[in-house]
Amino acid sequence: MKVDLHIHTNISDSDYSIEETIRIAKENKLKYIGIVNHDTVKGLKEAIEIGKKKEVCIIPGIEISAYDFKRNKKVHILGYNFNLKAENIKALCNPIIERRNINSIRQINILRKNNYDISIEEVQDKAKFSTCIYKQHIMAVLMDKGYCSEIYSNLYCKLFKNGGICSGDIEYVDAFKAVEAIKNDEGKAILAHPGQLDSYEIMDELWKRGLDGIELYHEDHSAEDLIKILEYSVNHSVILTGGSDFHGTYSENHSCIGNITVPVNFVSQLL
Incomplete structure (x- = not known):
């Protein structure tokens, strides 16, 4: 089994x-x-x-x-x-879920300010069954827009890791x-x-x-x-x-x- x-x-x-x-x-x-x-x-x-x-x-x-x-x-x-x-x-x-969602919205707003074609509504649609928005949902929208071909890409590292504009846990x-x-x-x-x-x-x-x-x-x-x-x-x-x-x-x-x-x-x- x-x-x-x-x-x-x-x-x-x-x-x-x-x-x-x-x-x-x-x-x-x-x-x-x-x-x-x-x-x-x-x-x-x-x-x-x-x-x-x-x-x-x-x-x-x-x-x-x-x-x-x-x-x-x-x-x-x-x-x-x-x-x-x-x-x-x-x-x-x-409270973890609440903090994660707030942080994800912060990250989406940072992306928008840096001229990424992404909206909170688009990401929320990806996360519609989830308890909150995750980075994976954000990256899925960026994939759809042609910014990268996979979630754990160089773009993911650039944005979310090592002091990237969306870093901060x-x-x-x-x-x-x-x-x-x-x-x-x-x-x-x-x-x-x-x-x-x-x-x-x-x-x-x-x-x-x-x-x-x-x-x-x-x-x-x-x-x-x-x-x-x-x-x-x-x-x-x-x-x-x-x-x-x-x-x-x-x-x-x-x-x-x-x-x-x-x-x-x-x-x-x-x-």
Whole structure:
């Protein structure tokens, strides 16, 4: 049985709907998938019902945009199988969504002032199913206008990275509070792709505060990352997860659902 525990939909920064995403999972012979949209639990009940009809078991999840304030690093925290009321998760994450949307509108206005042919209405149309506007939605409009041929292009780096005119990120939430919110909503808290964000230093501190597991399999993890995480799991008895980190055509690594899978016994630990 194939399992992919890291999948996004157009509720956040993919361009594939929940139904399209589950259809692809079914076509790719996946039995279990974890839907982990950024900073929101919106659409999870719908996903579970569609999954039942398609015979794909949906594990409800979230990926929280968190931060290690001690080391000044981003730290993403995955949550799985929590109470769908998710009162603690919502209270923590709703302000992130608001800040992201405000920042995205700021970026669109900067582009307009710098003579880019783009409007807030065009970007909002790209993001009409999402909880807020993401950079991917902005870049999708710029692609449509012929400024670039793909989202993660030289233009993306020029605009959003290294002091570009649209650079400047939002304030994320404390990683310890992210773990706490997931645990308080009866879920499993997992450190997402520590190899990608180099978040190994905070791992032990998070584990002492209730972290349940670590994402092992990810597109950006090297053989060295796998060894490091496996060694940690043996010494600390943590849950292991993994997946494709699918974002539809907005995927930076062009991954597809099921490109990266995990053993089915990983699911039983989450449930």
